[in-house]
Amino acid sequence: MFAYDRGLRLLDIDLAVDIPRRQPRGFISHAHADHMARHELAFCTPATAKLYHYRLGERTTREMPFGQPLEWGPLRLTTYPAGHVLGSAMLLAESADASLLFTGDFRLGPSETCLTATPPQADILIMESTFGDPRFRLPPREESCERLLEIVRGVLADGATPVIYAYALGKAQEVAALLARNGIAVGLSKEAYEISLIYQTFGCQLGDFQLWSGEPLDGRVLIIPPRAKKLACLAALRRISTISVTGWAHDPKHRRRMATDHAVALSDHADFNSLMQLVEIVAPREIFCTHGPESFVESLRQAGHSARVLSTESRPKRG
Numbered sequence: 001m002f003a004y005d006r007g008l009r010l011l012d013i014d015l016a017v018d019i020p021r022r023q024p025r026g027f028i029s030h031a032h033a034d035h036m037a038r039h040e041l042a043f044c045t046p047a048t049a050k051l052y053h054y055r056l057g058e059r060t061t062r063e064m065p066f067g068q069p070l071e072w073g074p075l076r077l078t079t080y081p082a083g084h085v086l087g088s089a090m091l092l093a094e095s096a097d098a099s100l101l102f103t104g105d106f107r108l109g110p111s112e113t114c115l116t117a118t119p120p121q122a123d124i125l126i127m128e129s130t131f132g133d134p135r136f137r138l139p140p141r142e143e144s145c146e147r148l149l150e151i152v153r154g155v156l157a158d159g160a161t162p163v164i165y166a167y168a169l170g171k172a173q174e175v176a177a178l179l180a181r182n183g184i185a186v187g188l189s190k191e192a193y194e195i196s197l198i199y200q201t202f203g204c205q206l207g208d209f210q211l212w213s214g215e216p217l218d219g220r221v222l223i224i225p226p227r228a229k230k231l232a233c234l235a236a237l238r239r240i241s242t243i244s245v246t247g248w249a250h251d252p253k254h255r256r257r258m259a260t261d262h263a264v265a266l267s268d269h270a271d272f273n274s275l276m277q278l279v280e281i282v283a284p285r286e287i288f289c290t291h292g293p294e295s296f297v298e299s300l301r302q303a304g305h306s307a308r309v310l311s312t313e314s315r316p317k318r319g
């Protein structure tokens with residue numbers, strides 16, 4: 001049903017899946033850079049299409065709204081919410097004798113800004129496993145949100161500006177929505193601001209947010225990408241307190257490397273427990289893992305599953 005050659009391909013219809021190099025036909029699970037390219041024809045959800053056009057320019061797309069099957073040759077393709085960022089989708093491919101679920105990046109449980117993941121059952125599961133190390137059992141989401149709010153309120157009360165490092169697509173909007181729900185306004189870097197406007201056109205309310213152009217922020221929180229840490233214009237804010245918001249903050253070693261005043265373990269990826277939970281929900285015969293530590297395969301095997309790393313040698317067993 002599929003082959004792996006520097007990326008996943010559905011053989012019967014020659015569809016590349018999340019390959020970040022130009023393809024004649026490519027499925028894009030979501031609009032993060034490592035999952036998309038300027039394909040001749042891209043297949044994705046309507047929200048991902050909008051974000052794809054924003055990030056890579058107007059391209060030809062075939063939209064696949066959630067839960068609306070697309071019959072294509074011997075396959076039926078259906079997208080399901082992946083709970084990662086706006087528009088993020090899992091892809092279910094069904095033939096007469098087997099089904100395959102490709103998760104893309106995903107997260108289980110509710111989110112401020114995207115639909116909760118609803119993974120279907122499938123015979124073959126191809127899953128991301130970023131936090132596939134058992135050390136990454138993240139604290140409950142509510143706990144991390146409370147921690148972030150506590151830090152932000154403390155910094156504001158002290159008359160300084162909280163500066164949150166968060167990726168422009170997904171994490172920035174998730175944090176902005178959380179703060180908005182708690183009456184806290186934000187300033188956003190240009191890309192995060194423009195992406196937030198797209199979120200709003202899809203009905204995602206982010207409250208009081210404004211484009212930040214380097215001016216002092218009065219009582220607002222600034223959200224900028226991690227790579228902007230050394231921006232000279234941060235000097236205009238005078239006193240700042242910096243906060244990393246990422247699942248990696250759960251690990252003391254990573255946390256030290258971040259070199260921020262605070263770090264909160266809030267992620268848009270499934271943690272170790274959620275990865276294992278996904279496998280229970282999908283109940284596959286065979287599992288192929290991507291984007292994670294090879295040791296995750298061992299954890300799956302110990303739990304009684306047939307699992308391996310997705311590679312050129314990967315071939316599903318039939319029957």
Ligand SMILES: [Zn+2]
Nearest residue numbers: 030032084105
């Ligand atoms: Zn992603």
